[in-house]
Amino acid sequence: MSGIAFWVVLAAAVIQLGFAFAETFRWVEKVAPLAKLPPEVARATVGLGKNFAIYNLLIALGLIWAAFYGAANGAPMAYYLGAFMVVAGVVAGPTASWIITMAQGGAGLLVLLSLCI
DSSP states (O other), rough: OOHHHHHHHHHHHHHHHHHHHHHHHSIIIHHHHHHHOHHHHHTHHHHHHHHHHHHHHHHHHHHHHHHHHHHHHHHHHHHHHHHHHHHHHHHHHTTOHHHHIIIIIIHHHHHHHHTOO
16 A cells, blocks of 8 residues: 555545544534435434444544555455445435535545555
8 A cells, every 4th residue: 555545545534434423423413404304304313323423433444444454454455445435425425415425435436546556
């Protein structure tokens, strides 16, 4: 993993941590409006948001692990998680928000591209 890839992978981890934080602590105020959920639905789905947060937290931790595990061992994990982020971003567009597609899918794409350098 190149120096550029290391920093891109860590930046993607920070983005995922941001998603996890927002989904855990700011679901009703920030995330639900982004997904165009009415306030009553947002309040009723707080637990679902926390479930989403766990997945994003695991992606972030995996990216951090991959960045520090070394090129030979960490790069395959970073490829996998980058691809996972791209797929999650593509699915989020039509189902939730195109902003999520750009943030999560775009970060995943940058991870994949940086690993090719």
